[in-house]
Amino acid sequence: LSMKDKILQHFLQSKGEPISGQQLADELGISRTAIWKHLQTLQEEGYKFITIKKKGYQLVAAPDRVDAAKISSFLKTKRFGYSIHYFEEIDSTQSYAQKLARQGAEDGTVIIAEEQTGGKGRMQRIWHSAKGKGIWMTVIIRPNILPHQAPQLTLVAAVSVVMAMKSLYQNFTPEIKWPNDILINGKKCAGILTEMLAEMDRVDGLLIGIGINTNHELDDFPEDIQSIATSIAIEEKKKVDRAELVAEILKNLEHFTDEYVENGFTSIKTLWEEHSGTIGKxxxxxxxxxxxxxxxxxxxxxxxxxxxxxxxxxxxxxxxxxxxxx
Ligand code: BTX
Structure with a gap:
């Protein structure tokens, strides 16, 4: 994280309590003037701070973004999510991830954007990715597996997303539709696209593309998918914090990928079946x-x-x- 992001992270974690400028300066090993300058930059980006006498600065408003500082303030992982590439706009996080993966990006690298202008589904289909409304991200993972195992990682990712939703939200039950959709009340809320960088006998990396409709109202979807799509906000009946969900998904993805590599597919398979809306139908x-x-x-x-x-x-x-x- 940059110094500015580190400062922001302190404020995000303080949950609205004021922080003394001196204490922050001491902790981060920079001057109070430097702190003040970073706060000015953050104000220009849409954060609002007020000064409280004898107590310090208080963060009173934050823009609704899924940037690195915001995500890392919720992060509870060992490896995943420590390298985050954030974009206001991108064609597709998958394409960018391909490039990064080829250049050797580490296990658990995240590419995330507010908006995708060329979001991809499976088989050349389009994934609609409205600005600021959803989670449009790719996680580069490098598990030690063989190429034929790659489709199982789509199922690992689906389990990770569904269980993250279940632990954060109460008003709906998400279900996995084989192989890669997550439905709520029969409508599509999320999709997963797994791509692989591999040689004949070796996987170099997997690109786990995750698209989640998060804070859409029905009008935010193009007309042709309004009858088949839904969002967490529609089903939960309130807007949710995208960064919190991202962090929860990364925690699960790291945990279940490790579990899969260590112990094989059996435990994942059981979880997948438990959360599936397909089996038995x-x-x-x-x-x-x-x-x-x-x-x-x-x-x-x-x-x-x-x-x-x-x-x-x-x-x-x-x-x-x-x-x-x-
Ligand atoms: P899929 O091929 O299963 O689903 C694509 C189909 O879903 C489309 O043809 C359309 O009917 C419908 N659809 C398109 N957009 C949406 C939406 N926002 N909500 C509900 N239904 C929709 C699923 O492909 C895999 C999607 C992965 C998306 C992520 S986002 C981050 C990463 N970057 C990228 O370009 N793709 C992945």
């Missing part, structure tokens, strides 16, 4: 080749979906779009 799966209808009965140890057809056959589906029918 009648579904229609459209693959590139065919459309299959039947009952989703589970996922295999490879994260592959198993469907029980009406004639009693069990089919495995590796990649598809699914529609839940009941």
């Amino acid at each position: 009648r579904i229609k799966a459209s693959t590139i080749r065919e459309t299959i209808e039947g009952q989703a009965i589970g996922i295999t140890d490879e994260g592959v979906l198993e469907i029980l057809l009406d004639d009693g056959q069990v089919k495995k589906v590796y990649s598809a779009d699914i529609e839940i029918q009941n």
Whole structure:
């Protein structure tokens, strides 16, 4: 963190209590004048401080942003989230992450933006990423795994996101829709896009792209997705702190990735099934080749979906779009 961000972090963690300029200067090893100058810069960025006699400075207003200082004030991880690349606007955090990963970015590096002008879904689809409304981020992870295991990390990420939502919010139950969507009351609230940098027998890195509709009102979505999309604010019935959710997701992602690398897929699979809205339901799966209808009965140890057809056959589906029918 830069000195300015460190100062900001102190104020964010003080939860509105005033901080003495002298104490801050001593702690950070800089002069009071330097502190004052950084506070001026922060004011220009939209933060508001007031001076309270004999007590010091008090942070009274902060802009609603998901920048490094804000996220790190909530961070409870060992490795993830200590390198954060923040953008007001970007084409896609995935594309930027590719570049960084190729240059050797460390495990747990985060790329996050207020707005994406070219947000990507799977199969060249568009991911709508409205300014300041959601979490549009990519986490570069470097677990020691083989290329064929990569799809399982999408499931690890889905578990991490769903459990973060469950621990922070009370008014709704998010469900995972195989393989990569998170639905609330049947509507899409988040999507995960996993991309891989690999050679034949070795994974160099995975780009876990996470898009979460956070503070959207219905009008903030383009018309063509208003009937299929929702946001946390709509379901929770209040605006939420995006940085707090980011930090909670990073904590889970670090924990469950480590768990996966150490102990394999079994425990993740159980959690995934527990939070899934797909298993047990009648579904229609459209693959590139065919459309299959039947009952989703589970996922295999490879994260592959198993469907029980009406004639009693069990089919495995590796990649598809699914529609839940009941
Ligand atoms: P997906 O292919 O499963 O979903 C894309 C489809 O979802 C679109 O065709 C559209 O119908 C619908 N859709 C588009 N935008 C939204 C939205 N905001 N909310 C609900 N539905 C929508 C899912 O792909 C994976 C998305 C990953 C997005 C992240 S954001 C950070 C990172 N950077 C980037 O470019 N992509 C990832």
